[in-house]
Amino acid sequence: MAAFRDIEEVSYGLLSLLGANRAEAQLRRLLERHEQMVERLLETQDDADQRLREVLAVEEEVAQSLLELKESMRQEDTKLQQLDVDLQNASKDDACLQARLCQLTTELQELREMEADLQQQETKVDEDTTVTIPSAVYVAQLYRCISKIEWDYECEPGTIKGIHHGPTVALPIHLDSTQLSRKSVSDYLWSLVDTAWEPEPGLTPR
Structure with missing residues (x-):
């Protein structure tokens, strides 16, 4: 100016x-x-x-x-929107995981109950076995004392093999169960049993 x-x-x-x-x-x-x-x-x-x-x-x-x-604000806004989507997806996944966790917890509880029940059954079976095994052993001992037969449990299927320890000699047993009736086999085996027998010392019923 x-x-x-x-x-x-x-x-x-x-x-x-x-x-x-x-x-x-x-x-x-x-x-x-x-x-x-x-x-x-x-x-x-x-x-x-x-x-x-x-x-x-x-x-x-x-x-x-x-x-x-x-541009930076636009990118940050895009990131924020993506984070919001990820958060919503994470919330859905968390809900699914919570539901799955509840289901697994229920299944685990059921498995524990089944395990406890199985243990009780095993304990009962053990108790029953403890009671019945001596009787089974006694019956087997008694049968052997009466019949004097020593069985061959490794023979072929359909074959009955063993040794009958008679009063004087041992007699081998070899029968074909496919050719004989069960009655014939039973009669033959009972014919080997000596009717004049005495229990072995120490063999008493339980």
Whole structure:
């Protein structure tokens, strides 16, 4: 604004000079002063242009930063939406896991009850076996004492083999059960039993 006021002052000075027809020296001074003012005006304009370029550069940088910020916000918003979806899926998975856990807990409880019941049954079987085994052993001992027959349990299927320890000699037994009736086999075996027998010492019923 000062530069324009100087130009206005020079213009008034020139008009005054022309009107009053002053000396040439004064005109020269005014022209030099006018030239200085023009240079100052040009410098001011260059400075203004530089400042304008700087302002435009700053505005461009700010605009670029704003665009980058918007893009970053958009990406963060996308990530936030994805996290929300993941959270919902995780909540569904957690609910499924909780339900599965409850089911497994129930199944585990049932298995424990079955195991306890099985242990009770095994204990009962052991007790029954403890009671019945001596009777089975006694029956086997009694049968051997009566029949005097030592059986061959490794013979072929359908074959009855053993040794009958008679009063004087041992008689081998070899029968084909596929050719004989069960009654014939029973009668033959009972025919080997000596009717005059006495229990061996120490063999008493339980």
